[in-house]
């Protein structure tokens with residue numbers, strides 16, 4: 001393995017944008033335009049917690065960026081550049097770094113953002129990837145968690161439970177279910193939707209921990225509650241098959257994490273406009289319930305009975 005500075009020059013300097021100054025200075029320098037808010041987010045991924053130690057580095061790079069881009073999407077922002085922190089164990093080779101940096105570059109090109117800096121260290125422990133992503137939103141326009149109003153509809157993009165299904169497929173070495181596997185390995189940040197629908201949205205978050213947990217964050221930030229209809233939750237055919245075959249429990253739909261879809265609230269008068277935006281972009285958006293003053297997130301079955309929710313979603317330290 002080459003030394004620290006060669007490694008940065010070889011694998012990361014080619015990914016840098018102008019504010020990164022060739023990754024040769026102590027810091028990046030950036031002059032934001034007037035009328036623009038910087039939207040800044042960070043997510044850390046740890047081997048054995050967020051991914052498997054032998055995961056393909058090309059896909060892993062895209063997952064590490066994808067989960068951060070998903071936060072940018074949830075804020076109705078456009079990604080600009082990012083900082084990359086890497087703690088590399090001895091097991092990481094130059095071949096691994098080559099694939100990892102190629103994965104980063106592919107997503108950078110797809111969504112048009114660049115690398116601005118970072119830090120690289122050795123670790124006598126697991127691989128750690130820490131990304132700080134900076135996006136732009138028009139001044140005052142970031143879609144916060146705190147804007148939900150009683151009487152707003154609750155909506156989600158895409159389908160729920162796919163990534164948790166994928167994790168089960170991988171852990172139990174099930175054959176088939178390639179769609180679920182891909183949903184686990186390659187989150188699709190809903191960037192186009194986040195920006196295009198932002199003006200209709202009163203509150204938004206991405207679903208990293210699970211629907212009930214992440215909608216719970218919207219409700220507590222907004223000092224509201226929500227009632228969700230179980231039969232309205234959008235699921236893929238694959239998740240439906242897994243549940244029918246007894247490979248997974250239905251709670252995977254509302255408490256399985258890693259989906260990186262968006263959960264958001266909006267006035268019902270804007271529902272048609274929101275569905276039109278989703279259709280134009282080619283993703284689905286589904287109305288799943290309503291914001292209320294109950295102070296909690298409740299799931300109800302088709303008869304209106306409360307569904308007992310044992311786990312709301314993924315939690316570290318549990």
Ligand SMILES: Nc1ncnc2c1ncn2[C@@H]1O[C@H](COP(=O)(O)OP(=O)(O)O)[C@@H](O)[C@H]1O
Pocket residue numbers: 042043071208
């Ligand atoms: N170690 C930390 N130091 C400062 N802020 C933190 C830390 N960990 C989490 N946060 C903040 O707590 C909030 C919730 O974090 P989190 O649930 O991880 O959000 P997300 O699901 O969007 O990643 C965010 O505002 C995040 O910036």
Ligand SMILES: Cc1ncc(C[n+]2csc(CCOP(=O)(O)OP(=O)(O)O)c2C)c(N)n1
Pocket residue numbers: 043044048049050051052067167208209256257258314316
């Ligand atoms: C090997 C492995 N085991 C378990 C999981 C499941 N998992 C780990 S962290 C997580 C939730 C998201 O991570 P977190 O650090 O809470 O992200 P944030 O909410 O901060 O975006 C889930 C569902 C996984 N992705 N990979």
Ligand SMILES: [Mg+2]
Pocket residue numbers: 042043044
């Ligand atoms: Mg986080």
